[in-house]
Amino acid sequence: MKIKQIELSINHFKETVAFYKNIFGFIQQISEDNRVSFQVGESVLTFIKDEQHDYFYHFAFNIHANLFQEAKAWLSSKVALAKEEGEDEIEFGEFMKAKACYFEDPAGNIVELIARKETSPKSSYKVFLPKDNILSISEIGLGTSKIKEYAEKIQYLDIPIRHQKKLYEENYLNFFGEYEDGAFIILSPLGRKWLFSAKTAIEAPLVIHTNKGIITTGKVF
Secondary structure, three states: OOEEEEEEEEOOHHHHHHHHHHHOOOEEEEEOOOEEEEEEOOEEEEEEEOOOOOOOOEEEEEEOOOOHHHHHHHHHOOOOOOOEOOEOOEEEOOOOOEEEEEEEOOOOOEEEEEEEOOOOOOOOOOOOOHHHHEEEEEEEEEEEOOHHHHHHHHHHOOOOEHHHOOOOOOOOOEEEOOHHHOOEEEEEEOOOEOOOOOOEOOOOOEEEEEOOEEEEOOOEO
16 A cells, blocks of 8 residues: 555644745645645645644655664754654654654644655665655544554455554554554554654544555545
8 A cells, every 4th residue: 555645634723834835845746725746656645724723743754764863863853853762863663664753743743754764765875855745644643532443444445454463442553554664554543652752642644645545534435
């Protein structure tokens, strides 16, 4: 499964659009008064203006496997890195074999840069630039009280649960997608804390376009 596009409803729209345009240098595909889309490697990141709510999301960007430290150094020069137990990075072991760091954007989204050692390519360059070294949208979190219902919808599109693990309806995250693709939809029970943040999973409008179909917080097409 590949994540082709995500559509997120956010407050602080103008500041968030400027952040990804001016700091990250992402190229705008669509620019309207209430909707902006950015090309992010092979994926598209879309923001929809919503001044009535303060929705936030967790999502991640895949970066070249060998440029984690360079990416972290670049990021820390632009924003404050988020910390967890005093650390500003994490190394995942058995299930992902990756390193990641986190930050919050102006909309309050919890954003991750992740270098997957086995599934992301290496770069021949030694300097990190977002427009060159961010490869795709890697993860998107979907908070819900209906874990089983959404799991069935996702699996209907032939998107498997990672490593064929059991489905957790409480306390734990559920990753859907093939390991080799390095892209996952994360079903989270409401109230579950996101890594490197004090924020917990909430229900928020969300559209996820994959190469196997479209998932929304309402229904699957």
